[in-house]
Amino acid sequence: MAKTGGLGDVAASLPAALANADVDIxxxxxxxPSALAQVxxxxxxxxxxxxxxxxxxxxxxxxxxxxxxxxxxxxCRRLFERPGGPYHDEYGAEWPDNLERFALxxxxxxxxxxxxxxxxxxxxxxxxxxxGLIPSLLTTGSAxxxxxxxxxxxxxxxxxxxxxxxxxxxxxxxxxxxxxxxxLSFLSLGVQEARLLTxxxxxxxxxxxxxxxxxxxxxxFAARSRDLTGILNGVDYDVWDPRHDxxxxxxxxxxxxxxxxxxxxxxxxxxxxxxxxRAPLLGIVSRLTLQKGLDLVLExxxxxxxxxxxxxxxxxxxxxxxxxxxxxxxxxxxxxxASLRYDEGLAHRIVAGADIFLMPSRFEPSGLNQMYSxxxxxxxxxxxxxxxxDSVVDAGERGVAAGVTTGFRHDGSSAAAFxxxxxxxxxxxxxxxxxxxxxxNGMRQDFSxxxxxxxxxxxxxxxxxxxxx
Numbered sequence: 001m002a003k004t005g006g007l008g009d010v011a012a013s014l015p016a017a018l019a020n021a022d023v024d025i026x027x028x029x030x031x032x033p034s035a036l037a038q039v040x041x042x043x044x045x046x047x048x049x050x051x052x053x054x055x056x057x058x059x060x061x062x063x064x065x066x067x068x069x070x071x072x073x074x075x076c077r078r079l080f081e082r083p084g085g086p087y088h089d090e091y092g093a094e095w096p097d098n099l100e101r102f103a104l105x106x107x108x109x110x111x112x113x114x115x116x117x118x119x120x121x122x123x124x125x126x127x128x129x130x131x132g133l134i135p136s137l138l139t140t141g142s143a144x145x146x147x148x149x150x151x152x153x154x155x156x157x158x159x160x161x162x163x164x165x166x167x168x169x170x171x172x173x174x175x176x177x178x179x180x181x182x183x184l185s186f187l188s189l190g191v192q193e194a195r196l197l198t199x200x201x202x203x204x205x206x207x208x209x210x211x212x213x214x215x216x217x218x219x220x221f222a223a224r225s226r227d228l229t230g231i232l233n234g235v236d237y238d239v240w241d242p243r244h245d246x247x248x249x250x251x252x253x254x255x256x257x258x259x260x261x262x263x264x265x266x267x268x269x270x271x272x273x274x275x276x277x278r279a280p281l282l283g284i285v286s287r288l289t290l291q292k293g294l295d296l297v298l299e300x301x302x303x304x305x306x307x308x309x310x311x312x313x314x315x316x317x318x319x320x321x322x323x324x325x326x327x328x329x330x331x332x333x334x335x336x337x338a339s340l341r342y343d344e345g346l347a348h349r350i351v352a353g354a355d356i357f358l359m360p361s362r363f364e365p366s367g368l369n370q371m372y373s374x375x376x377x378x379x380x381x382x383x384x385x386x387x388x389x390d391s392v393v394d395a396g397e398r399g400v401a402a403g404v405t406t407g408f409r410h411d412g413s414s415a416a417a418f419x420x421x422x423x424x425x426x427x428x429x430x431x432x433x434x435x436x437x438x439x440x441n442g443m444r445q446d447f448s449x450x451x452x453x454x455x456x457x458x459x460x461x462x463x464x465x466x467x468x469x
Contacts, residue, residue, distance in 0.1 A: 010153070010200070011127065013236045016067040017453035023460070026119060028109055030080045030101065031060060031073035038065050039073060046116060052107040052170050054079070054100070059108060074108040099161055102186065103169035106133035113143040122464040125456075126150045129159035132190030133166075136175040139193065147463035150194035152187070154365050155208045156215045156291075159186030183216050191220050196459055197228040200366035201387035205230030213363055231456060232390050233366040234449035240351075240372045247348035252377075254443040257436060260352065260377055267353030270346075271337035273310050280429040281310045282422070283354030283378060285347045285369055288317030288325070288340075293360035293383060293413055298324040300419040305335050307426045312350050314339045354378050356425050360410070360418045364388050370407070374442035379435075380407040381421050391447065400434055406442040 011029070018025050029035060036042070039062040051057040058075040074080070079101045084090040087098060095101065109131065113124050124146055126134045135148040161169075161184055166176060175193060176184075191197060199205035207213035209222040221228065242260070243253050249266035252259025261277060268275050282304060286292045297304075297311075298321070304311060313325050313336070325338040339346060351357065357373035359382045366387035370380040374391070382388040392407040399405030410421035429435050 010151070010233055012067075013234060013449045014453060014456065015069055017234070017449035018457060019067070019069055020450070021453060021457055023457060025069065026112075026121070027064065027069055027071040028105070028112060029071070029073060030086070030105055031058075031075035032080055032086060033083075035073055036060075036075075039063065039071060040065060042073070045072065045118075046111075048111075051104070051111070053168070054104045054107065057104065057108065059111075072108070072112065074105055076104060079104060099159060099165060099169070099186070102130040102159065103133060106131055106137055106186075107170060109134050110137040110141075110143065113138055113146050114141060115143075121146065123460045124148045125460075126190060126194065128153045129157055129185065129187035129190070132159060132186030132188075133169060133171060134190070135193035135195075136171045136189050139175055140172055147195040148193070149196045149198065149459055149463060150190045151198045151200065152191070152204075152208065152365075153200050155187070155213065155217060155221075156363075158183075158188065158215065158217070161185055188217055188220060191217065191224060195227070195463055197221075197224055198456070198459070199228065199230045201232045201390045202230030203389045204363075204365045204386040207363070207386060229455065229459065230390075231452060232387055232447070233368060234452035235368065235371045235375065235447045237375065237448055240348075240375060242352055242376050245348055245352065247345040248352040249349070254377070254440045257377060257439065263349065263352040264355070265353075267312065267349050268310070270349065271312055271339070272333070273312070273337055274334040276310070279308050279310055280355045280426050281312060281353065282356045282358055283350040283373075284311070284313045284315065284358050285350050286315045286359070288315045288321040290318065290321075291362055292364075293362050293418070294321055295324075296360045296413070296415040296418045297358060298328065299415040300422070301328055301336070303419045304422060304426070305332060307423055309335075309356075309422075309426055311336045312339075312354060313337065314341075314343060314346055314350055316340050316342060351376050351378055355429055356381055356422070358422065359383065359388060360413070361385060361388060362413045367391070371445075371447040374406055374445050374447070377439035377443050379425060379438055379442060381418075381425050382407060382409055383413060383418070384409040384411050391445075397428070397434065400438045400441065403441055403444075405438060406445060407438075 015025050042060050042062040044058050045061040046059040048057045060073040060075050064071050138146050211218050248263050250259035250262040322340050329336045329338040351372050357378045357380045359370050361383050364386040373380045380392050382392050394409040395405040408421045408425045410417040
């Protein structure tokens with residue numbers, strides 16, 4: 001309905017998994033045009049002539065497509081009825097009133113928590129900085145006893161705000177005074193005020209307590225370490241599974257890998273690469289940013305080509321990185337393909353058709369593509385950070401035979417370390433019986449949302465022990 005990054009995947013998939021576990025869950029999000037077009041049976045549930053100073057606001061109620069969950073959309077024509085995405089206009093510029101837009105979302109959540117929509121939650125689960133004001137807003141009024149859980153998806157985005165702005169958004173003065181002289185932002189307030197916290201992987205929960213990954217909030221995260229749990233994000237296997245993926249040339253599974261070769265041949269033809277099926281094909285599907293470590297790939301792309309590899313890149317982002325991959329594709333037209341755009345179908349075909357998937361991220365709170373690639377028998381080469389460290393096991397050749405090894409990891413964010421790991425993968429690819437055992441190890445892993453939803457449900461029960469959740 002309105003998706004960007006891992007947060008969008010969590011918002012789409014976790015509630016459905018919780019509902020399947022008999023949790024009575026409702027969703028709340030801004031009434032973006034894309035959401036208005038997709039939510040079924042929309043009707044006005046509540047009208048506010050002036051909600052907390054934001055003007056006229058309607059609380060619309062309907063049901064989500066596919067999952068059929070109850071959802072409220074916060075409709076404010078002035079703040080949400082506009083082209084572009086959730087955070088940026090159609091030209092990529094950040095909306096100047098983003099703080100105001102998400103402050104309204106927080107205020108609407110507080111009203112729902114008070115029971116104004118004929119349903120009152122036992123627990124409010126907030127996600128990332130956009131909802132960081134909710135715990136503070138729920139410290140007063142009739143919902144003051146409602147416990148809150150805040151999930152940190154990416155601590156580098158915090159919603160920085162001034163004291164004056166936060167007061168204008170309705171944050172009680174005593175909550176701001178309690179915060180003291182710390183860095184003021186939606187996220188910092190949420191981290192301080194939420195009853196419990198989660199991060200989107202166990203390793204990331206530890207990393208954000210360090211200066212390298214905490215982005216100025218590491219001391220606050222460390223102070224709340226007892227209340228902070230790392231839960232790895234899950235995968236929607238209804239969408240990402242080679243047994244029934246409508247985007248790929250031929251279905252396959254761990255017992256019958258022949259279909260993967262057909263997917264590779266089709267992908268090579270689609271991208272205009274040479275049809276050498278025995279040459280390892282490396283895949284990248286990513287935002288092209290320095291965070292993703294893709295400058296390391298460009299720096300050592302010669303090593304990969306010299307080792308006999310082909311490379312397929314899909315993504316867009318940093319202009320310098322786009323130019324670098326475009327130049328490499330022009331220099332090596334039969335070895336490197338660069339598709340500098342968003343293309344959901346091609347993303348599936350690269351994950352299915354590639355032999356090796358590259359994710360040399362400098363930080364990666366959870367990551368999803370490495371888990372997609374494991375299910376598709378596309379062996380990941382990843383940096384040992386965040387969710388990549390929690391989902392990819394590098395136990396060497398002996399670990400392959402033992403069923404433990406699922407990919408290759410490298411420490412640090414140096415081009416040399418990345419190149420060593422990638423060339424190890426390329427070398428092992430030459431031993432096809434060993435390689436197929438490695439593929440099957442990865443394909444047997446379970447990163448389903450059904451599994452990831454269980455620890456969330458246990459946290460809800462911890463927050464509301466007398467309720468049936």
